[in-house]
Amino acid sequence: MLRISKLTDYGTLILAHMAGFPGRLHSAAGLAEALGLGLPTVSKVLKTLGRHGLVSSQRGAHGGYVLSRPPSQISVAEVIDALEDQPFGLTECSASTGVCSMENDCRIRDHWLRINSAVRLALQAVALADLVPQQGGASGEHRLHGPPHLANRMTTACLPASRTDDQENRP
Amino acid sequence: MLRISKLTDYGTLILAHMAGFPGRLHSAAGLAEALGLGLPTVSKVLKTLGRHGLVSSQRGAHGGYVLSRPPSQISVAEVIDALEDQPFGLTECSASTGVCSMENDCRIRDHWLRINSAVRLALQAVALADLVPQQGGASGEHRLHGPPHLANRMTTACLPASRTDDQENRP
DNA sequence: CTATACGGTACTAATTTAGTACTTTTTAGC
DNA sequence: GCTAAAAAGTACTAAATTAGTACCGTATAG
Numbered sequence: 001m002l003r004i005s006k007l008t009d010y011g012t013l014i015l016a017h018m019a020g021f022p023g024r025l026h027s028a029a030g031l032a033e034a035l036g037l038g039l040p041t042v043s044k045v046l047k048t049l050g051r052h053g054l055v056s057s058q059r060g061a062h063g064g065y066v067l068s069r070p071p072s073q074i075s076v077a078e079v080i081d082a083l084e085d086q087p088f089g090l091t092e093c094s095a096s097t098g099v100c101s102m103e104n105d106c107r108i109r110d111h112w113l114r115i116n117s118a119v120r121l122a123l124q125a126v127a128l129a130d131l132v133p134q135q136g137g138a139s140g141e142h143r144l145h146g147p148p149h150l151a152n153r154m155t156t157a158c159l160p161a162s163r164t165d166d167q168e169n170r171p
Numbered sequence: 172m173l174r175i176s177k178l179t180d181y182g183t184l185i186l187a188h189m190a191g192f193p194g195r196l197h198s199a200a201g202l203a204e205a206l207g208l209g210l211p212t213v214s215k216v217l218k219t220l221g222r223h224g225l226v227s228s229q230r231g232a233h234g235g236y237v238l239s240r241p242p243s244q245i246s247v248a249e250v251i252d253a254l255e256d257q258p259f260g261l262t263e264c265s266a267s268t269g270v271c272s273m274e275n276d277c278r279i280r281d282h283w284l285r286i287n288s289a290v291r292l293a294l295q296a297v298a299l300a301d302l303v304p305q306q307g308g309a310s311g312e313h314r315l316h317g318p319p320h321l322a323n324r325m326t327t328a329c330l331p332a333s334r335t336d337d338q339e340n341r342p
Numbered sequence: 343c344t345a346t347a348c349g350g351t352a353c354t355a356a357t358t359t360a361g362t363a364c365t366t367t368t369t370a371g372c
Numbered sequence: 373g374c375t376a377a378a379a380a381g382t383a384c385t386a387a388a389t390t391a392g393t394a395c396c397g398t399a400t401a402g
Contacts, residue, residue: 001174001175001176001179001255001256001358001359002173002174002175002251002255002259002260002290003172003173003257003260003262004172004173004261004262004263004389005172005389005393006390006391007391007392008172009262012279013279017277017281020246027346028359029346029347029350030349038393039316040392040393041391041392041393043347043348043349044391044392044393046348047348047349047350047389048392050348050349051349052368053310055346057347057348057349058347058348058400058402059314059346059347059348059349059398059400060346060347060348060390060399060400061344061347061399061400061401061402062346062396062400062401062402063346063347063348063399063400063401064347064348065348068272078287080173084172084173085172085389085390086172086174088173089174090173090174090175090300091174091175091180092174098366107187107302107303108183108184108187108302109199111302111388114297115293115294115297118293118296119293119294122286122289122290122293123286125289126282126285126286130282131278131279131282132278136357150385172389172390173402176358176359177360178357178359192369198378198379199378199379200377200378203393209361209362211361211362211363212360212361212362212402214378214379214380215360215361215362217379218379218380221380222380222397228367228378228379228380229368230367230368230369230377230378231367231368231370231377231378231379232368232369232370232371232376232377232378233369233370233371233377234368234369234370234377234378234379235376235378236379238373244391251372256358256359263378290402316379317366
């Protein structure tokens with residue numbers, strides 16, 4: 001339903017948070033704390049982001065993650081590409097070729113391809129740096145931390161969020 | 172994952188097909204046949220589209236469905252609104268208010284709202300008439316039927332946004 | 343050499359989506 | 373009227389996805 005998955009939402013949040021501290025090393029545990037997310041979940045997301053080259057990792061004690069590139073050089077589209085399993089596209093036929101037997105005869109496909117491009121351009125136009133309001137600094141000027149609970153902010157349109165109070169459903 | 176559901180995809184296909192025969196009454200069975208989809212499924216989609224006013228129905232023997240408005244006046248965004256359960260929005264927080272406890276503190280939310288708007292605009296810009304290639308023009312030759320199987324053509328779509336100036340590139 | 347922290351894989355559970363079945367209402371045609 | 377075609381409504385079952393968790397392996401600072 002035109003929604004991004006929760007993990008992608010978490011990823012965006014994590015990266016936007018990191019974008020507020022350019023160059024700083026963040027441990028998965030620290031990020032989980034700061035954002036109010038579960039450690040296993042944050043870990044999972046960071047591993048995936050690392051595999052896609054959006055963050056670089058430093059293993060061992062005192063290790064952690066850093067953005068691989070300046071926040072202005074990483075777009076939301078890339079975050080989505082990294083975290084969503086399927087290739088970008090509103091319809092499967094617009095994401096890959098050969099999945100639909102109607103393909104050659106389908107008059108709608110070309111249009112989906114165009115619609116996809118438009119959507120993608122819009123997403124490419126937004127960089128992580130744009131998601132950090134008072135970012136200019138670099139040091140801890142923003143307060144993103146705190147007891148966050150965005151338990152379920154993401155989803156596209158959808159998520160259930162369930163909770164409302166502070167800690168409950170966060171494992 | 173930024174994808175539209177299959178039912179929405181079917182709906183788009185059905186409506187685009189109908190758009191090729193303006194004013195003509197189509198029975199659910201006839202459409203199912205022409206598009207190679209299951210009758211129960213087509214019925215379900217048409218009922219929903221009817222409830223949202225995109226098609227008008229005529230009950231009883233020789234009944235059927237017709238587009239409620241000219242194909243140029245129905246946008247893809249409306250089709251999505253009618254068939255997707257959740258309200259439009261890439262993230263839940265951008266679709267509704269009050270679902271996320273971080274809301275007031277979330278710096279990312281405003282951006283998601285902007286991104287949503289951009290995506291939505293892109294979808295509103297495409298009308299059913301645009302999905303019927305040789306339609307208004309004159310040839311009435313379209314052959315959309317056949318054994319279709321659009322098994323899963325639709326899926327993710329991601330969303331978009333807009334921010335940076337445009338670089339729109341129209342593929 | 344030990345504690346910390348990332349990396350990979352696999353599994354289970356929950357949520358969503360799709361599809362189907364059955365019943366009711368409406369209307370054209372005999 | 374009666375009958376058949378066709379939409380409308382409701383509910384349920386099954387399938388597919390997503391989310392979250394666990395566990396084990398590897399690297400490194402002190």
